[in-house]
Amino acid sequence: MPINRTAPEPTIARLAIYVRTLRLARVEGVETLSSADIEARTGINSGQVRKDLSYFGEFGKPGLGYAVLPLYQRLARIMRLDREQTVMIVGAGNMGTALAGYSGLHESGFRLAAIYDNNFSKIGWRIWDLEILDIERMPDLNATMGVRIGIITTPATAAQPVADQLVRSGVRVILNFAPTRVATPRDVIVRNVDLTQELQILCFYLPESLLSEDAV
């Protein structure tokens, strides 16, 4: 059965969570999980779990739950998390350095292949084991490296020229941490990360009694 790539995006976001949950269950030696078990581990409603998985075929048996290993393998393949993906970071500031050292990157199957910056006081220095490269050299260097995933961790003002340079260098998907939107050709996918969005969601759930007194 060909993989359905038209599933709604929130389903894809949850699929990534299922993959992580299944990987952890494997490590724990768990062999089967029901949708209720998955709900307990992820907080995602068991009906939603079943609906999400139904986009991609028949999994599990009624009353028996899902066999962890085959489901993990199938979902990882759908998400293309069954192989290492290389990424590059542009912006060797605090955010770029934090990401470069983020253990979750490697654990999720990503390999950081290069870090670029335009600041001559940074170029040539190292972050962990990677030399900071001159962004001007990206099209040439990436012709060999072939990285298709770019991560922007520059200030807002630099984000658009950086996105342009990534596109020129063959990048097809961009994760943008800069607090601004970037424009790209239609065949390049951009996801903007807003680090404050989760904080905004948390505020909604603050208990009334704890709200600031200067409330309107």
Added chain:
Amino acid sequence: MPINRTAPEPTIARLAIYVRTLRLARVEGVETLSSADIEARTGINSGQVRKDLSYFGEFGKPGLGYAVLPLYQRLARIMRLDREQTVMIVGAGNMGTALAGYSGLHESGFRLAAIYDNNFSKIGWRIWDLEILDIERMPDLNATMGVRIGIITTPATAAQPVADQLVRSGVRVILNFAPTRVATPRDVIVRNVDLTQELQILCFYLPESLLSEDAV
């Protein structure tokens, strides 16, 4: 009408996006937006927009769209983004420093009140205009400051003791950037940020022709 706090969480996440979109529209001098306009600005389906807003009352007029200012004010109030919220960061490493300097924090109505660390080589130094405080002093200091939102930006191994200290100090909601889960009492809400989740979603959308050749 009392505010409905039982709306599904994805609705709350989108509400935060609507608030941002409306704020920007105000700055641009736009006075009305249809749900189709909101779709064009956010990528969220116009039917979804109408459904999300319906949880919180009657907004807009058929054929006329939504008046930007009152909708903004109402949604901001629902999301408690109509007042400044103070937050504190624990972990004065790259991620903590990146967040402290993140312009989106202030733009979204958050004020960083304190940064803590347990490393004596950092305590007493400054990040921007804030002195890095000794985490041992948090319960005392926060009795005065009264911050209820804590952000964990430590390595995974430190996350649980930090969460415990936050709870002891009166924090009720925690945003956790450390790549691990933390346990808290039931009345403390934790949201875990996985910086790689967006990357995983992007992988799903990579064009087939660009996939690594070592695919299974």
